[in-house]
Amino acid sequence: MVGHALLAPGAEVVVSQYCFAVYPIVTALFGAKLVVVPAKNHAHDLDAMLAAITPNTRIVFVANPNNPTGTTASREELARFVNAVPADVLLALDEAYIEFLDEPLDLLPEIRNGSKPNLLLMRTFSKIYGMAGLRIGYGIGHPDFIAALEKIRQPFNINSVAQAGALAALDDTKHVGKTRKINSRGLKLYARTFRKLGLEFIPSSANFILVRIGDGQRVFGELQKLGVIVRPMGGYQLPEWIRISIGTPKENKRCLEALKSVLGQK
Numbered sequence: 156m157v158g159h160a161l162l163a164p165g166a167e168v169v170v171s172q173y174c175f176a177v178y179p180i181v182t183a184l185f186g187a188k189l190v191v192v193p194a195k196n197h198a199h200d201l202d203a204m205l206a207a208i209t210p211n212t213r214i215v216f217v218a219n220p221n222n223p224t225g226t227t228a229s230r231e232e233l234a235r236f237v238n239a240v241p242a243d244v245l246l247a248l249d250e251a252y253i254e255f256l257d258e259p260l261d262l263l264p265e266i267r268n269g270s271k272p273n274l275l276l277m278r279t280f281s282k283i284y285g286m287a288g289l290r291i292g293y294g295i296g297h298p299d300f301i302a303a304l305e306k307i308r309q310p311f312n313i314n315s316v317a318q319a320g321a322l323a324a325l326d327d328t329k330h331v332g333k334t335r336k337i338n339s340r341g342l343k344l345y346a347r348t349f350r351k352l353g354l355e356f357i358p359s360s361a362n363f364i365l366v367r368i369g370d371g372q373r374v375f376g377e378l379q380k381l382g383v384i385v386r387p388m389g390g391y392q393l394p395e396w397i398r399i400s401i402g403t404p405k406e407n408k409r410c411l412e413a414l415k416s417v418l419g420q421k
Contacts, residue, residue: 156304156307156308157181157214157304158181159185159307160300160304160307161213161214162185162186162187163185163187164186164187165187165188165211166187166188166211166214167187167188167190167212167213168181168182168187168189168213168214168216169190169208169212169214169215170182170189170190170191170192171191171192171199171200171204171217172193172194172392173197173223173224173391173392173393174191174216175216175222175223178216187213188211190212192204192207194224196226197224197226197357198224198226198227198228199217199219199226201235201236204236205236205239205240208244212244213244213245214245215245215246215247216247216249217233217236217246217248218248218251218252219233219249220256221361222252222363223365223388223393224365225361225364226357226358226359227256227360230259233260234260237262237265237271237274241273242272242273243273244273245273245274245275245300246273246274247275248275248276248277249277250276250277250278251277252282252283252360252361252362254283254331254335255282255335255361262274263276263295266295266296269297271297272296272299273297275294275296276296277292277294278293278294279293280320280321280324282361282362283331283335283338283362284321284324285330286321286324289316290317291313291320291321293321338401340404341401341404341407342359342401345364345401345407346358346364348411349366352415352418352420354366354367354368355367362400363386363398363399363400363401364399364401365396365399367395367396368395368396368397368418369395371387371389372389372394374397374414374417375387377417378410378413378414381416381417382413383410383414385398385410386398386399
């Protein structure tokens, strides 16, 4: 919807290297120019992204935490960036994994008081709420911009069952708390194991972790044969890496045992 509202040939979109794959797809869909800013330690270089903004820039996409790297900007860095983005450029802040952060930057006050009309927060029920099959997410922004999106939104884009499930999920704080604990323990388990195995990995703030294992596509295929599905990262210019989603303790153990087998380690 953001692409429909703001993009056309001649417009520019600023993203980070290793950004979520949908941002480049949306940019290409509307014939706009994609400006990719090199990552810094696999994370967003917010200062460089700010410098990449030109009079033709219409949208800056920032995912925090980022998919697929799991990296996150500090509260201070992000606050400075939000305040520095020009008022005529939309900052689409993808907060799909924000519930996994211990102390996320709360930007809702800026939207409520109208001080950041160019800020759009994008969230989802697919991650910590575990409702990916319902395909429901939401955006929080200035009333004028939301009104513009309403003009191009399909009238039947979210069904009533998904809406009812999402509303119920908002009150299920017990599930969210439990998921956060399981995810945190899982991340620590993977980090400990990767260190023991001598594998390079990127510390993650999301519900997945990126690890360097050599031939990512081969390892992906071998793990599939063992009934374990991971994500090869060749499409993200990281062919030597795979992304592993954090599961239950039993699932994590099975995944690590399969990975050790494929890599010939014990």
